[in-house]
Amino acid sequence: MENKPISKAVVKRLPRYYRYLGELMQEGVERISSNELSERMQVTASQIRQDLNNFGGFGQQGYGYNVSYLHGEIGKILGLDRQHNLIVIGAGNLGQAIANYANFERSGFFVKGMFDINPRLIGMTIRGIEVYSIEDLEEYIQKNQIEIAALTLPKLKAEAMAERLVQYGIKAIWNFAHTDLSVSKKVVVENVHLSESLMRLSYRMDHPVKKKN
């Protein structure tokens, strides 16, 4: 595979290709044309060809894509071919929901532990995943090769915790707090701002778009 950089817009779409290709594999489909994939994904065939050209080597015109090969290559690009260890900071409903979601494991993301300050939650387990005291955070991160922390604390506590996490060696923060963390640029911060998603939904209710297809 070539090593040319892939545009941000394409990267944003890759997980969706990965999902559809995974579903095709489950259905036993070995090859698929850009036109068939276009119909399934409700994306133009030319967009698909353009996007997937980034990966090269997927057979010739009229032959279609090799589903399993393409799935594997996209998985590698996304870093899903290796295991990522996660912890969850905050063992409330949202933290528990993340720990409970077994499907992350199929993509190589393993929630190893949860952390909270609430003594009523410490010691509890969710799907075998234990809630530890926040006091044990530093040692846990270092002993368990934890790369990613899902941060489900309230906005006002998130920033200070993010700084601690970075100090303890966390490489990436999956941030559910409704604030932009200002941590070192070396640390990846991926935001899930639910309020903003809800606002976009509200905007779209008031401004219907005429779809082309």
Added chain:
Amino acid sequence: MENKPISKAVVKRLPRYYRYLGELMQEGVERISSNELSERMQVTASQIRQDLNNFGGFGQQGYGYNVSYLHGEIGKILGLDRQHNLIVIGAGNLGQAIANYANFERSGFFVKGMFDINPRLIGMTIRGIEVYSIEDLEEYIQKNQIEIAALTLPKLKAEAMAERLVQYGIKAIWNFAHTDLSVSKKVVVENVHLSESLMRLSYRMDHPVKKKN
């Protein structure tokens, strides 16, 4: 205010402006220049000027933006100046987390009820929000002016439930199931695909970007 259409990219950024302007209001800031806002938001001042020009009428060069006016105008564009009634389908951890998040109410989104098939959950309340039987769904939607349904069911059950919700008159689905719903184009579907967010995080860990600022 003019009624020219606002680009999709700008709309995507509006909730973030809305959040920062709200924080400035809380701090008692009445006016802010694009340069100051730029520094706070880590976006270029020219991007800010370009984005906010869509709304017009915010004073002249050197005078800055009227924070409260701009906040109000963006709020109106996003439909946050009126109340939206929500229900949550699925009263598991994720559904409970949504019901528990009081901050949505500050933007006009009110979770009125939750629905589940699990008899152990029915009758429970979260922050005063009751879990009802899914059998009461149709009547509830129609009697309570429910516009939005947050869908937190597993992938395999989501599609059928989405069709029911549309049939019962729901205008928008906030979809947390890891699948693309194929409902009528008249219904807004806003996806929150957590797995895909995690995959983008993973990609970014392997492909660091050199930031400009």
